[in-house]
Amino acid sequence: MADHIVSAFTDELDKIAADLMRMGGIVETMILDSCQAVDRNDHDLAKDVISRDPSVDRLEEEVERQIVSLIARRQPMAHDLRSVFAALKTAGELERIGDLSKNIGKRALMLDDAVSANMRHGVARMARPVSLQLHAVLDAYATSNADTAKTVWESDDDIDQHYNSLFREMITYMIEDPRTIGAGAHMLFMAKNLERIGDHCTNIAEFIYFQITGEYLMPHERPKAPNTGV
């Protein structure tokens, strides 16, 4: 798209997009690192993930501040309006993803050293597709690719299936050995956090699709995994 006649307008939109990508990059590594901390029982890494969350919060505030100022001074229209709307909503989703990853890090610190490697692997396995979802949706944002955004939106089903399978796995461990119930409960919350992160990626995909096309993706048209009641 051509630049604005007022070049500062283009610069300001670019700055918002760059800050959002920075936020996205930070939370993407937070997802992977928090689950790796669980997998390897690495408390230093877990603490490091927790310490990154305030920078995500600050970036969200910074993006919001820039958007409020841009709306007040430039009254964006059409694609510009959709961009700032999508950026504002996406910043909120990324901040939530940061919180959920931080929560996984906190739970990693609470896990007993005796928790088996098998239980730990389960969460790490689910982290990979979730972080890939986020990576793909950020890629769609960076390249303004509506098709990629729609693909992410449609594939949330895979994450839900991962969640359902991990849920059953943890229940099995806990039934087999009631001493794992404490750790199992933490694992279930972590799995739920990852599943929620998948939902946030879906939301971001909707905003990005709207930004690019001006059309809404309708949630009721999205393929859904069978409801397992969890």
Added chain:
Amino acid sequence: MDTTAQTDYNPALTGDGADKAQALVYPRIDCKDVSVFYSGKQAVFDVSLPVYDRSVTALIGPSGCGKSTFLRCLNRMNDTIDGAKVTGEIFMDGENINSPEVDPVLLRSRVGMVFQKPNPFPKSIYDNIAYGPRIHGLVEDRQELDAIVEKSLRRAGLWQEVKDRLAQPGTSLSGGQQQRLCIARAIAVRPEVILMDEPCSSLDPIATARIEELIDELRKRYCIVIVTHSMQQAARVSQRTAFFHLGHLVEMGDTDQIFTSPRERRTEDYITGRFG
């Protein structure tokens, strides 16, 4: 160009939960292939555009895009310009306004106009309003005329400010008041359509807000077409927006759609400030 979308209903009448079928109306003015030439040079190219009753249609576009020229076709103001020629058809309530049987003076009483610069007559406030009804023979006595003057000034939101000084010259009012006086003068002859050619461009933001509030009030009774350079104003006051460029109608649609998701690249570039 897409004029087919929703040409058969009036978006102003479709509120929350309103049955669209209830709002089915025909355009108040229906323009078909309207072209305008000034001394042989074409300024407007084959514009087809429906204008709905009880709603505001905004015409936007860069300077020289033909939007004011097109507006002036709707009450045959181009007749007054030497060398101007209008082709195509403009139907108002089913009648072609360009046919020889139509008296342009009577037409202009049905299609009132408000201009960029307020232009009150060099007469009293009262006479500014009373002039039209008098020459068109709309009143029988002074009492009836008083009533029209008061009603018109009330509808224009000016009555409270001028009711104690009706004998003072219209030119003694502020710019914003003068513009509202001109709107009162336009509605005094009971028009059906009001054309506004950049009515706020010489007013400050407060006077502009008053005019916009007035436009919103007037659209309950009239069909309004407004030419404006301010995209924000078009977005604020209109229900339908038409974008003109180089004499062509590029796109028209519901105002919400035009300003959030225009279909045409040229519209997008113009309203986002990428060319002009």
